[in-house]
Amino acid sequence: MEKVCPLCNALEAVDERCPYCGQIIIDGGSLNNYLGPYSPYAEIESLPFKSEGYCVHLMYCPECDYDARVALALVSI
Numbered sequence: 001m002e003k004v005c006p007l008c009n010a011l012e013a014v015d016e017r018c019p020y021c022g023q024i025i026i027d028g029g030s031l032n033n034y035l036g037p038y039s040p041y042a043e044i045e046s047l048p049f050k051s052e053g054y055c056v057h058l059m060y061c062p063e064c065d066y067d068a069r070v071a072l073a074l075v076s077i
Helices: none
Strands: 026-030 054-060 067-073
Touching: none
Parallel strands: none
Antiparallel strands: 026 054, 054 067
16 A cells, blocks of 8 residues: 555645634645655655654645645655
8 A cells, every 4th residue: 555645645634723824725736845856756765854654744824824834744645
């Protein structure tokens, strides 16, 4: 079985609210997507923002500009 990120693969949706203003938090994508033009297509094992069994995403609030990095557990498919 392969382990994948539930947000990168649309298996889950973000259902969190900003702790400051209460607006819905938006997923800005995996931090690895910000590394270069081909990083979204690289194997997850070769990317730097991957701790064992997790994918790190940037979550942000479009209303107040709050942002946070969230480590999401990889799931088996």
